Amino acid sequence: MKEIFTMWRHTQMVVLVALSAAIYAAILIPFKGFPIIPGAVEIRPANVIPFVVGLLFGPAGAWGSAIGNLIGDFFGTLSPGSIGGFVGNFFLALLPYKLWGAYFRRDENSEPNMDSGKKLVVYIAIAVLASLVCSGIISWWVALLQIFPFVPVLILIVVNNAIMGVILGPILLRLIYPRVKRWGLLWTEIMEPEEVSASRLQSTGNILVWVGGVGAVVTGLILGTTGAAPAGLGIGLALLPFLILVVVGSFMLGGREQVEALEEEMAAEESRA
Amino acid sequence: MDPSLYLDRDTWVHRLDPRTKMFLLIGAFVLAFIFLDPLYELVVLALVLIFGYMAKSLENLRRIWFILLAVGLLTLVLWSLVGGGRTPLFLFVELESVLYGLSIALRIDTTIIAGVIFLSTTRNEEVAIGLVKLGIPYRFAFAVTTALRLVPTIASTGFTISQAQRSRGLDLDSGNILQRTRKYVPLLVPVFVTTIRSTNVFSMALESKGFGAGGKRTFYLRTALGGRDVVVLVVFVVLLAASVALRVAGYGTLEGFSG
Numbered sequence: 161m162k163e164i165f166t167m168w169r170h171t172q173m174v175v176l177v178a179l180s181a182a183i184y185a186a187i188l189i190p191f192k193g194f195p196i197i198p199g200a201v202e203i204r205p206a207n208v209i210p211f212v213v214g215l216l217f218g219p220a221g222a223w224g225s226a227i228g229n230l231i232g233d234f235f236g237t238l239s240p241g242s243i244g245g246f247v248g249n250f251f252l253a254l255l256p257y258k259l260w261g262a263y264f265r266r267d268e269n270s271e272p273n274m275d276s277g278k279k280l281v282v283y284i285a286i287a288v289l290a291s292l293v294c295s296g297i298i299s300w301w302v303a304l305l306q307i308f309p310f311v312p313v314l315i316l317i318v319v320n321n322a323i324m325g326v327i328l329g330p331i332l333l334r335l336i337y338p339r340v341k342r343w344g345l346l347w348t349e350i351m352e353p354e355e356v357s358a359s360r361l362q363s364t365g366n367i368l369v370w371v372g373g374v375g376a377v378v379t380g381l382i383l384g385t386t387g388a389a390p391a392g393l394g395i396g397l398a399l400l401p402f403l404i405l406v407v408v409g410s411f412m413l414g415g416r417e418q419v420e421a422l423e424e425e426m427a428a429e430e431s432r433a
Numbered sequence: 434m435d436p437s438l439y440l441d442r443d444t445w446v447h448r449l450d451p452r453t454k455m456f457l458l459i460g461a462f463v464l465a466f467i468f469l470d471p472l473y474e475l476v477v478l479a480l481v482l483i484f485g486y487m488a489k490s491l492e493n494l495r496r497i498w499f500i501l502l503a504v505g506l507l508t509l510v511l512w513s514l515v516g517g518g519r520t521p522l523f524l525f526v527e528l529e530s531v532l533y534g535l536s537i538a539l540r541i542d543t544t545i546i547a548g549v550i551f552l553s554t555t556r557n558e559e560v561a562i563g564l565v566k567l568g569i570p571y572r573f574a575f576a577v578t579t580a581l582r583l584v585p586t587i588a589s590t591g592f593t594i595s596q597a598q599r600s601r602g603l604d605l606d607s608g609n610i611l612q613r614t615r616k617y618v619p620l621l622v623p624v625f626v627t628t629i630r631s632t633n634v635f636s637m638a639l640e641s642k643g644f645g646a647g648g649k650r651t652f653y654l655r656t657a658l659g660g661r662d663v664v665v666l667v668v669f670v671v672l673l674a675a676s677v678a679l680r681v682a683g684y685g686t687l688e689g690f691s692g
Contacts, residue, residue: 177580186583212625234552239544336622
């Protein structure tokens with residue numbers, strides 16, 4: 161995960177953080193007027209942005225999504241719950257680029273331009289998992305603070321994120337990816353391999369993130385609907401191990417291989433030219 | 434459309450150091466979370482509103498009245514239905530769950546109003562300096578404040594694009610919320626592309642002006658903690674301590690509620 165810190169060395173990545181955040185916030189704000197759970201959940205077509213900027217801009221997209229969501233909160237819903245929103249949206253954009261590399265072989269075309277059935281299936285799976293993780297984190301936080309009922313927030317965030325991401329994401333990526341690549345703004349082009357952590361037991365990391373994301377939501381739903389754990393600290397402690405699994409898995413997924421693969425591809429293109 | 438909330442007023446709140454205002458904001462969040470009795474929450478809300486009145490910032494609440502009202506009503510309904518208590522009120526709803534819902538609604542409204550007052554009295558540049566002086570890395574603070582500054586520009590770009598699409602026959606004003614949401618989809622691509630296209634020029638402009646050149650940065654806008662800040666901080670810390678002491682002594686709780 162060292163790329164989430166080393167990326168700040170690159171002016172282009174800093175600018176991409178700011179622009180991603182501004183786009184996300186600018187699309188979020190007009191929909192502040194249509195809350196589902198006021199102060200926590202709105203109808204958010206902007207929720208497709210984290211998936212897109214995560215895959216295109218990597219760690220800059222993750223920071224941009226987190227900051228963009230916080231700025232969106234500045235325009236009407238800033239509260240202690242915004243801390244959970246910051247972290248949840250960070251992972252909503254972080255996991256797509258972290259997980260993407262785990263599903264493609266080194267010699268395989270892994271550009272997230274949605275030009276094959278496999279890429280579409282992988283994208284949908286990742287978008288759903290990232291939505292589960294984001295929802296798990298935010299619901300866990302608001303459960304600890306006891307400001308919203310746990311189960312409705314959990315379900316609404318999953319549905320809101322996943323629907324927007326799954327329906328709009330492939331279209332946006334198909335249209336936007338070629339332009340971003342032509343402008344040299346892909347995170348894999350801007351960052352150097354040594355600035356990105358290498359994967360360690362990538363498949364295990366992938367499994368851990370899935371177990372953590374699905375486990376947090378399923379366990380939360382069971383505890384929340386049956387009342388098996390007391391609200392607040394009870395649910396908070398019960399979900400914590402799953403969220404730790406997600407973080408550990410994210411560390412193991414790496415990302416250096418994606419940067420190296422692009423470098424190799426560009427070198428091959430140059431030699432052909 | 435101008436989403437900026439800053440109001441250029443000459444009040445003592447505006448003149449406070451941004452770090453003091455950040456502390457007051459976090460303190461207001463803490464204060465709102467100390468009590469569970471709706472009456473105590475009302476007192477906290479009243480204190481925040483008085484502060485907002487002194488800061489001449491309450492006019493911004495008109496822009497978010499719908500959210501505040503919706504928070505009040507829906508949070509009350511949600512907790513009344515989901516929560517439990519000891520005293521039956523009507524059907525399966527208990528008195529304690531209604532009171533808890535009321536308390537949480539007031540709590541969320543209070544924190545939202547505190548956030549609006551902070552943004553009404555603090556410029557973007559002050560937010561950046563405040564973050565840097567609190568030890569946040571400059572590049573992160575720069576990204577946050579640049580994004581804040583760009584939001585109106587991008588929103589304006591989106592508005593221009595929507596006008597262009599309307600002139601071609603796109604109807605953004607009819608249909609229910611979901612139908613209208615879908616109609617905004619064709620606007621996302623041009624907004625995204627128009628904004629991201631400027632990345633390289635923006636980066637070169639920054640680097641040509643020494644961004645990332647290293648060394649300790651100085652700021653055109655200078656802020657410092659003064660006597661007024663110290664007085665405000667001391668008064669607020671005393672208020673917080675008194676609130677915690679009251680809660681520890683058993684005041685401001687809500688008996689009988691079960692989540």
